[in-house]
Amino acid sequence: MLKNIQGGYPLFIRQRLSLYRQIHTPRLYDGSSSRRKEKLTGFLAFKKIITSVLDNEVEKRKHTWKSRLPDLQLKYDPREIGGFDTFGVSPLVVQALNQTFPEVKDPTETQKKILSVLGSGFSVIAKETQGSGKSFSALLHALSRPRALTYLGKPATTTLILVKTSSLARQYELQLLRILDRFDGETAKVAQFLYRCNDKTEEKAQLEKWKTLEPPHIIVATPQRLLDAILESGSPNGLGLSDLRLIICDDAEFLFVDGATSMAKKKNKKKKPAESVMNYLLELRDSERDPKLGTPIRKQSAQMAFFIDTMSSEFIQMLQKRNWVNWENLKMVGVSAMSHEKDGKELLLPSNVKVSAVIASESGDLEDLTPFDLDNSEELHSDIGYLMDLNYKKHRVYLKSQSRGDQEATRFAKNELLPRIMENLSGQVLLLHDESESSIKVQKQIEAEGFYSKIFNLHDDFSNFFHPGFQDFSPENPHVLISNVQNVIGLTFKNLQNIVCLGVDTFIDPRSLAMLGGRFRPASGLVKLHSNNGSAPNLVFVFPKSDFGYIERKAFERSLLKIGGPVLVPLTKTPETGFDKSDYKDFFDDIEDTEAIHEVY
Ligand SMILES: Nc1ncnc2c1ncn2[C@@H]1O[C@H](COP(=O)(O)OP(=O)(O)OP(=O)(O)O)[C@@H](O)[C@H]1O
Structure with a gap:
């Protein structure tokens, strides 16, 4: 049966697959319907089977491709010293x-x-x-x-x-x-x-x-x-x-x-x-x-x-x-x-980056997100987490389509949130928003609050926009560079020290998160390996409370885990209120601990 995987799935897997397709993510997590839970547990069982089959395949293939690599003689010796x-x-x-x-x-x-x-x-x-x-x-x-x-x-x-x-x-x-x-x-x-x-x-x-x-x-x-x-x-x-x-x-x-x-x-x-x-x-x-x-x-x-x-x-x-x-x-x-990397492991966040997450309430309170227990490596392999990975993007798109995710500029217009975040950061800032937001709106907002800014565009060269220790801001020397997060992933910004990400959708998946952390560069533009010289750069996420439910929190937790589990650094020094850690844990444990799952396993 396992061999059959290349030529098409066996019937039981096809049936499970069609069941999986019927599952609709946003409703998956409301936990109210036992029928949905049944579907979910069925799928989790299926997922375990299919993952083990795929893992076997991958293991086999890994050995074959590595052993197939020939020992090639190079014309140039990479160990040489020279230009x-x-x-x-x-x-x-x-x-x-x-x-x-x-x-x-x-x-x-x-x-x-x-x-x-x-x-x-x-x-x-x-x-x-x-x-x-x-x-x-x-x-x-x-x-x-x-x-x-x-x-x-x-x-x-x-x-x-x-x-x-x-x-x-x-x-x-x-x-x-x-x-x-x-x-x-x-x-x-x-x-x-x-x-x-x-x-x-x-x-x-x-x-x-x-x-x-x-x-x-x-x-x-x-x-x-x-x-x-x-x-x-x-x-x-x-x-x-x-x-x-x-x-x-x-x-x-x-x-x-x-x-x-x-x-x-x-x-x-x-x-x-x-x-x-x-x-x-x-x-x-x-x-x-x-x-x-x-x-x-x-x-x-x-x-x-x-x-x-x-x-x-x-x-x-x-x-x-x-x-x-x-x-x-x-x-x-x-x-x-x-060779020592676990198969499929995500890109790691550079170790010197300080990650902070701030929760912004409608009334204007800013609080530091409660840190996660990131030593919990079991979480990485949890079934519900696996489902989250599959469906998180869909879940966010669904919410946006229901207009439950207000646009960030509108949210952050209230209560002068940005100035209060910026006062914790010294020097210039790369301010990122998600794709559904417009840079112009964000700019209007932050200029109204007294910041000089520029919007990222393809025409100009922004690799030298940032300067170390720069404080004397003016229209010619702006404080903030504003961009859609997708535009800057992969670009080099010399001397970048602060990134502020507005809204939940500025973190998309672990890989993009780690790539954002990789944008901090010294004046050369290259990362100095094993060097902790200079102050640590800041990667700050600002999540509106109303848009940061358990699912978003879980996705963020899993993303952090996958990029090496950085400990969240407090920014506002005000701890989060109204968050019940055990309720959060129970919410996901409830789904996973159903009898049906144990029966199948
Ligand atoms: N040998 C070098 N010495 C000094 N500076 C360099 C050298 N090579 C490249 N740079 C500078 O470092 C910056 C980053 O280089 P490059 O984009 O090639 O890195 P990369 O590994 O591709 O980065 P990324 O992972 O972001 O894609 C460039 O802007 C370039 O100016």
């Missing part, structure tokens, strides 16, 4: 780099490893800490590669860099253009960019450039925008991507794997755009024919680079099922960290 050119970056690129990024002198250990593998012609899966210089190594390597040529000897696009958000594509653009500024000639021949812009004419201009000029050496794109452009181009190879020599997938797990668990993924059959891009590129490569003879042209497969932050089993499974990587040619970077 970027020691690891295959072209002297011309190093020269331009010295002029444009004088602070970037020597490669980091991560960069040495990535550059050595890519420079030796191998594919790479690199799992390294945030801020270790992965993206920058991608840029430098891509610039240093020789141009790819088509079958007929014409210049072709050599490298595709796929990124998860427009703001990240724009960050690549700003960095590349700065380096290219030192080269003669048209920069568009070297690099072009495809991402969603607020201004449609800018999007059109991006495409126009592509159509009218020869193919760029490097293309940086978000997957959906690239797919749209391919469709718009009107012919299969309209964008000339059939000769790519290198495909770099930055934050590959965001690109290919849902934040949700494998079960939710199975339910949601829709392909992620990045997956469609990869399938398209493979087909394109294999389908090209000699224009005269009509015979297929045999092409070398492109080198692949996946930059990831967790080695989840889903990611490995996904890669194994697809035909994208030549496993004989693949090298792992950061693997040692993986």
